[in-house]
Amino acid sequence: MKSAEEIFDILKKKFGDAVLSLDKDTPVEQIISIDPLKINLISKYLRENPELQFDSLMCLSGVDDANGIKVKDAEGNEIIEGGTLSVYYNLHSVSLKHKITLKVSTPRNDPQIESLEKIWKSANWHEREAFDLIGIKFLNHPDLRRILMPYDWDEFTEEISRHPLRKDYKNPEFYQGMKVPY
């Protein structure tokens, strides 16, 4: 069983700059920030290293950080420009019983993160969900489709109504000719 500090030191020694920081200020979870394009290499190491053995991905959550600048677009809707979207990974080792939270942040205007589907199969649907609701693109994902929302949501809605869990989401007026705020 290892603490977040020990795991951070092991990763820092192995991967150097790809491991960004350990957030000690948060009162409950300690979070290690990772480079979004190295997350698959680091995750593979976390799973396969005999000292760490993170064999299970408990949860994967996409988050809109809403840390950009609020501006008005041509139609007067308030949108967020710049800033980041993030994904949090809650990992857990069934055999060694330790836990860790990883975080990757990616720019809002071109959000891209390496998929972890090949390392933990449970990432598959979680990543589809983050793609669906937040709009993060997972590179090398085998089947990146919407999962909870209708498959044809994009065809009938404006850019601002694509991903409901973004903080500047606006309800579309119509979907397939049906009035949405009924």
Next chain:
Amino acid sequence: MALKTEHMVLNMGPQHPSTHGVLRLELEIEGELVNKVTPHLGYLHRCFEKHAEAMQYNQVVPYTDRLDYLASIGNNFGYALAVEKLMGIQVPERVEYIRVIMAELQRIASHLVAIGSNGADIGALTPFLYLFRDREHILSIIEETCGARMLYNYIWIGGLSHDIHPDFVRKTKEFVNYFKPTIVELDNLLSFNKIFIERTANIGILPVDTAINFGASGPTLRGSGIKFDLRRDDPYSIYDRFDFEIPVGKGLMGTVGDCWDRYNVRIREMEQSLRIIEQAVDNIPEGDVQSAIPKRIKPPKGTVYKRVENPRGELGYFIISDGTVNPFRVKVRAPSFVNLEVLGELCKGNLVADIIAILGSIDIVLGEVDR
């Protein structure tokens, strides 16, 4: 002589009685054999996570009821624990005991539906009715305390909505005594029924490695023979004070990790839940169940992931607080959502009729798959 078969795509659901809600499965079949199963979700999607962002922390509790509507107490429990961890609230002993008893009663009620519908799906309709009769006892006990049969809004952040009914302890003991023999009856009626065993043993075998890699949890994971239960391995509330065992699949009727093992784990878990209730119900301390409820729920900035052992597996709440009265982000790691993903793996090479048995043994609730 090999029979000529034809590749075919077959649609199952979303309104099929054995899909436990509105789940659509796209089956690619070769004769009777299934090559690929693609689940299509989202028919019950009602934006729980978006709603939660617009609510205050305490207003989210009734929404959590509607995730896994067969185990609402468990959902309330997990959410309350997550926010309490974020705020550093210590709840009174009385509250802890009542929460544990309620959660275990709910686990039995939930497993009764799971077992009953698993049987009903593959043709055993009688046990289903017997089990609903037993479940009614639990629902009445809970109804007497908090006024609702299924969606309780009972466990609040820092306490409970009501103290227990004066008759609660007596009725719970009565139920425990009533229910012990009915498990034996159920074993005779369904578990060791020749036809039921033929339909479930050696079907849908889930190896341990695959189960862990797919993130399966609860009876689906334990059916594969690994002793992993969050009540013991990541103890929360006061579960570390009670003496109980963790039933696992042993391959009694066939291979470890088959449908029968997953089914059997649920039955043996009900016995253990009864044990926990028996140990807890006599020791409920006196006190006020609402003394620790904060007047204004405004957690500090921070992130929390709290998981509890729900009847269907690991229910996790990932909450980000930005220091205001509304949560910044609430993500639910629903056990059914993750367990359902393994269905595609289990169904490969099985018969179409076995998909029903496999789906029933995974025991999903679409309310929490789609959120």
